[in-house]
Amino acid sequence: xxxxxxxxxxxQTGAALxxxxxxxxxxxxxxxxxxxxxxxxxxxxxxxxxLSLLAPANDPDYVADRAPELRVRADGPRPxxxxxxxxxxxxxxxxxPEMAMLGELYDQxxxxxxxxxxxxNGTRSHFVAQDLMDRGLSDGTQLQRTPQGWLTRxxxxxxxxxxxxxxxxxxxxxxxxxxxxxxxxxxxGGLSLPGGPRVGPALAALYAGSGDPFARAASETLxxxxxxxxxxxxxxxxxxxxxxxxxxxxxxxxxESGRAFRTVARLLKMEIGLTVxxxxxxxxxxxxxxxxxxxxxxxxxxxxxAAFWNDIExxxxxxxxxxxxxxxxxxxxxxxxxxxxxxxGVMMVLGGRxxxxxxxxxxxxLSSAQLDNGVDLAVTTDYRRVLAEVLNxxxxxxxxxxxxxxGLPAGAPLGIVxx
Amino acid sequence: MNLPLERLLLNRLxxxxxxxxxxxxxxxxxxxxxxxxxxxxxxxxxxxxxxxAAFRLHIKYPAGDGYAALEEQRPLVCLGSDVADLxxxxxxxxxxxxxxxxRPRQEVAAATLLRAIHARWQLRExxxxxxxxxxxxxxxxxxxxxxxxxxxxxxxxxxxxxxxREFLEAVATSPAMLIYLNNRSSRAGNANENYGRExxxxxxxxxxxxxxxxxxRWRDVxxxxxxxxxxYIDQDVYEAARAFTGWTIEDGAGLGGGQxxxxxxxxxxxxxxxxxxxxxxxxxxxxxxxxxxxxxRKVLDLxxxxxxxxxFICTKLCRRLVADTPSDSLVKGAVAVWTAHQRRPDQxxxxxxxxxxxxxxxxxxxxxxxxxxxLAASYARVSGADVTVTEGLxxxxxxxxxxxxxxxxxxxxxxxxxxxxSSHVLxxxxxxxxxxxxxxxxxxxxxxxxxxxxxxxxxxxxxxxHEDVTGVPADAAAVAAILSGVQxxxxxxxxxxxxxxxxxxxxxxxxxxxxxxxxx
Numbered sequence: 002x003x004x005x006x007x008x009x010x011x012x013q014t015g016a017a018l019x020x021x022x023x024x025x026x027x028x029x030x031x032x033x034x035x036x037x038x039x040x041x042x043x044x045x046x047x048x049x050x051x052l053s054l055l056a057p058a059n060d061p062d063y064v065a066d067r068a069p070e071l072r073v074r075a076d077g078p079r080p081x082x083x084x085x086x087x088x089x090x091x092x093x094x095x096x097x098p099e100m101a102m103l104g105e106l107y108d109q110x111x112x113x114x115x116x117x118x119x120x121x122n123g124t125r126s127h128f129v130a131q132d133l134m135d136r137g138l139s140d141g142t143q144l145q146r147t148p149q150g151w152l153t154r155x156x157x158x159x160x161x162x163x164x165x166x167x168x169x170x171x172x173x174x175x176x177x178x179x180x181x182x183x184x185x186x187x188x189x190g191g192l193s194l195p196g197g198p199r200v201g202p203a204l205a206a207l208y209a210g211s212g213d214p215f216a217r218a219a220s221e222t223l224x225x226x227x228x229x230x231x232x233x234x235x236x237x238x239x240x241x242x243x244x245x246x247x248x249x250x251x252x253x254x255x256x257e258s259g260r261a262f263r264t265v266a267r268l269l270k271m272e273i274g275l276t277v278x279x280x281x282x283x284x285x286x287x288x289x290x291x292x293x294x295x296x297x298x299x300x301x302x303x304x305x306x307a308a309f310w311n312d313i314e315x316x317x318x319x320x321x322x323x324x325x326x327x328x329x330x331x332x333x334x335x336x337x338x339x340x341x342x343x344x345x346g347v348m349m350v351l352g353g354r355x356x357x358x359x360x361x362x363x364x365x366x367l368s369s370a371q372l373d374n375g376v377d378l379a380v381t382t383d384y385r386r387v388l389a390e391v392l393n394x395x396x397x398x399x400x401x402x403x404x405x406x407x408g409l410p411a412g413a414p415l416g417i418v419x420x
Numbered sequence: 421m422n423l424p425l426e427r428l429l430l431n432r433l434x435x436x437x438x439x440x441x442x443x444x445x446x447x448x449x450x451x452x453x454x455x456x457x458x459x460x461x462x463x464x465x466x467x468x469x470x471x472x473a474a475f476r477l478h479i480k481y482p483a484g485d486g487y488a489a490l491e492e493q494r495p496l497v498c499l500g501s502d503v504a505d506l507x508x509x510x511x512x513x514x515x516x517x518x519x520x521x522x523r524p525r526q527e528v529a530a531a532t533l534l535r536a537i538h539a540r541w542q543l544r545e546x547x548x549x550x551x552x553x554x555x556x557x558x559x560x561x562x563x564x565x566x567x568x569x570x571x572x573x574x575x576x577x578x579x580x581x582x583x584x585r586e587f588l589e590a591v592a593t594s595p596a597m598l599i600y601l602n603n604r605s606s607r608a609g610n611a612n613e614n615y616g617r618e619x620x621x622x623x624x625x626x627x628x629x630x631x632x633x634x635x636x637r638w639r640d641v642x643x644x645x646x647x648x649x650x651x652y653i654d655q656d657v658y659e660a661a662r663a664f665t666g667w668t669i670e671d672g673a674g675l676g677g678g679q680x681x682x683x684x685x686x687x688x689x690x691x692x693x694x695x696x697x698x699x700x701x702x703x704x705x706x707x708x709x710x711x712x713x714x715x716x717r718k719v720l721d722l723x724x725x726x727x728x729x730x731x732f733i734c735t736k737l738c739r740r741l742v743a744d745t746p747s748d749s750l751v752k753g754a755v756a757v758w759t760a761h762q763r764r765p766d767q768x769x770x771x772x773x774x775x776x777x778x779x780x781x782x783x784x785x786x787x788x789x790x791x792x793x794x795l796a797a798s799y800a801r802v803s804g805a806d807v808t809v810t811e812g813l814x815x816x817x818x819x820x821x822x823x824x825x826x827x828x829x830x831x832x833x834x835x836x837x838x839x840x841x842s843s844h845v846l847x848x849x850x851x852x853x854x855x856x857x858x859x860x861x862x863x864x865x866x867x868x869x870x871x872x873x874x875x876x877x878x879x880x881x882x883x884x885x886h887e888d889v890t891g892v893p894a895d896a897a898a899v900a901a902i903l904s905g906v907q908x909x910x911x912x913x914x915x916x917x918x919x920x921x922x923x924x925x926x927x928x929x930x931x932x933x934x935x936x937x938x939x940x
Contacts, residue, residue, distance in 0.1 A: 222846045335609075
C-alpha cells in the first residue's frame, strides 16, 4: 500500500543522503537544479476572507453588500493600504489596514497576490475543500485513490536530504503519509528525548526490526529529531539554548503565526537543508464579528510574515512562500456581522525570485451575474496553476507535475516567479 | 498482536486494563462485564463521586488590574455549576484573572481524566469521549464556551447511551454549541450558516452525503421526488440556517425598544429573530409561521432519522471502538440496530451493545493507535497506583496533540492512526508515560517494589513489566531494549528494597513505549 511504499522509498533515499551530516546540503544540491530551494506553504485554515485581506474598496457591489464597518475603506480613520496593480485598473484594491506592512514587501516586488483564486470545485465545506487542496486535487472523486498530500508527492518525485517540517502538532494532510518529516510546533526547548541520554538508544532498540506502523514511525522520528536536535545551539551544560536573536531587529509575537514563522526561520538558518515547510494558521472562519476577528488574526499573520521576511533576508533567493486558504467568504455579510463560506479567495506568493508588486489572475467582478452561484466571488485561477508554476520554475519539477497534481488544467504561465 | 481477550476488550471498551477491571472480567466473564458496563449508574459510581469531591486542582495567578494574587488548591466548584452561575466569568468588564475565566475548562478536563483512570463505568467514559469529539466545541480561548462547558459535559453524559434525536436537540439547545457555532447571533435576513452546515456535515448526515455538485438542483438529488433525498446540498444548509434563526442564549443582547435579554447564558428562543417564512429542507416543505422552535425541530427530525446519519455515525462508532477501517459487515449490523431503535430511549446503548458483542470486537488487536488521553489513562490504570491528576499533567496533555475541549475545528480530534504518529505526538507520548512513571507532575509515586517484593534480577523484572503493562510476553529483543534503558545486563541483580524502584519505574515506562502498549 501507499504508506509502506513511500516510507520505504524515502527511508532508503534518506539513509543514503543523510549518512555524513556535513555533506547533506551539497548532496541535496547535487541531486538536481533547484534542490536547495525552500518551499514554504502557508495554509490559512477556516476560509480567509479575501475581500477583507485584499479589498476592492471602491467596487459598488462591495460597498453595497457590506456595511461600512465590515469592509476595508478608502477613506475614514483606518483606510486600507492601496496597491498599484494592472489586473483591474479601475478597482481600488487595498490591503486590510492591519496588514498594511505587507504593502512594503509588495512595493519591493517580493510579494505578489492572486485574486479570485482557489479551488474550482464548488464545495463550501471546510473539510472537503481542505482535503482537496492538501492533496492537490479539484475533483472530489479522486480523493479515495489519492491518499498522499501534494507535498508528499513532490518529495517522492524530488527527494530531499532533510526532513520536511510542519509547524503543527501533527502533519497537515499536504504532507500526509510522508515518513521523513518532523512536526515542530515550537522549537524552543529543543527536540531531545525525555528522560536523559539512555532513552534514545533504548527506544531505537525497542523499535528496530519491528514492522508495525507505530514502530516504523517511531524509528523514523528518532532519526529525524536527532538530526535537528544536534544542530541546536547548546550551553556548556549540554542544554539547548532557547535564546534566539532574529536578524535585522525582526520581532516575533507569541501567537500561532509568530511561533510558526520563528520556527521556520530558525530551521532555515540551521542549514539542515530544509526544502519543504508547511505552516498552518487557524482562526479564519469568521461567521461572526468579521471586522474585529479579521483585524486580530490578519494583523498577527501580517506582522509575523513581515518579521519573517526581514529576519531571513540572506535566504531570500532560496525561499518561495505560498499562502492559500480553502475558500474565500460570502460577499454579503450575515446578521452576525460575519460572512459565511464563499468561493474565490486570495493567494500570496513571496520570494526573492517572485515577480512581485502585482496582482495576478483575472478579476471577475462582484455583480450578481459575475458571482459564483450569484453569491460568491468566482474562482478564475485554479490554485494548482500557482503551485505548479512555482514547482516548475523554482524546483524544475515540470515533468512531474501531472503526478503531483492529477488533472491539472493546462494554462498559459502566470509569470509570478522567475528562475 | 496476540492479546488476551480481556485486555483487548479493556483497550477498546475501557481506558485500558486496570487490576480491578481485570479482576471484574475474571469474575463476570467478558460477556458479563460488557452487560454490566452497558447499564451504568445514572451518575458517577460512589468511589468516583467521592474522589471527585475530595479532589483539589491547583490555581495560581499574580495580582492584576483590579484583582489580587491568588494561589490555592481548589475543589471542582465549576464542574457541577449551571451556566448561569458561571456566566459572570464571561463579563469582560469585571476584572478577573484569565485563569478564573478558563477554570471551567480546566475542571472538566481534570474530571475527564480522573474518570478515565478511575471510573467504574468505563464504557460510558469511552462514549463520552466519543461524543465530545463528535459534537466538538472549543473552550480554549473562548470564555463563553468555557463557562458553558460543565453544563455541556452533563448533556453529553446524559445522552451518551441514549436516543440520538433527543441528543441532537439537547446539543442544538446547549449554550456551548450555540456560542461555538455562532447560532446565538443568527437572525432572519441573512442567517448565520455555521451551525446549519456542520449539523449536516459533522453531526448527522456526514460529508459523503454532501452532493454539492447539485448545488441548487434539489429535484435532481436521488430520491428527492419521493421525499427521501439521498443527501444534502448547499440549499439545504441555507434553509436549515433559516430554520434555526432565533435559537439563541440569554447573553444580554438588545431586543430593540430599550429591551434586552437577561445575561444568564441559558438557552432561549427569540421569536422576533426567527425567519417565519416557508422553507424546504431535504425535499420537505415547511409551512410559514410555525409555532416557536418547530422549524428547527423539524430539521432535527429530518437529519436524525436520515439513513445517511445512521451510516455516518455507526461508521464513526465502529472506528472508535474497533478499527480505523471497520468492516462493512460490522457497520451494517450497527446501522440495522440504529435504525430499528431510532425512536427508543436506549438507541445508542443498543448500537454499542451490538458492536461490543460482534465477532469483530474480539479480533484484530493492534488496529488503532491509542490517543494521548487513552495512553495516559491506560498507563495510570495498568500501573495499579493511586494516580491523580494535576495541572502539570493537564498541561502536558494539552501539548500532546489532544487538547481536551480545546480542539479548534468542529471535526473533533482525528480518529485514525496517521495523525497520532507525528514526530511531535510521539515525543509527547514518550514524555507522558515517563513523566507518569517518575512522578514529574506530582500525580503520585509508583512504588513497584511494593508489588514485586525483592529477589528478582533485571531480566526477570524486564519480562515481568512487559507482560504486566502490555499483556503479552516480551521477546528477546524487547527485553534487551528495556535492559539497555537501565544499563543492566540480563541476570544482573537489582538493588534490595525501595532502592530498586527507580529502575523498575524506568522499565515500566519503556514497556509502555512498546508498540504493544501504544496500539490497541
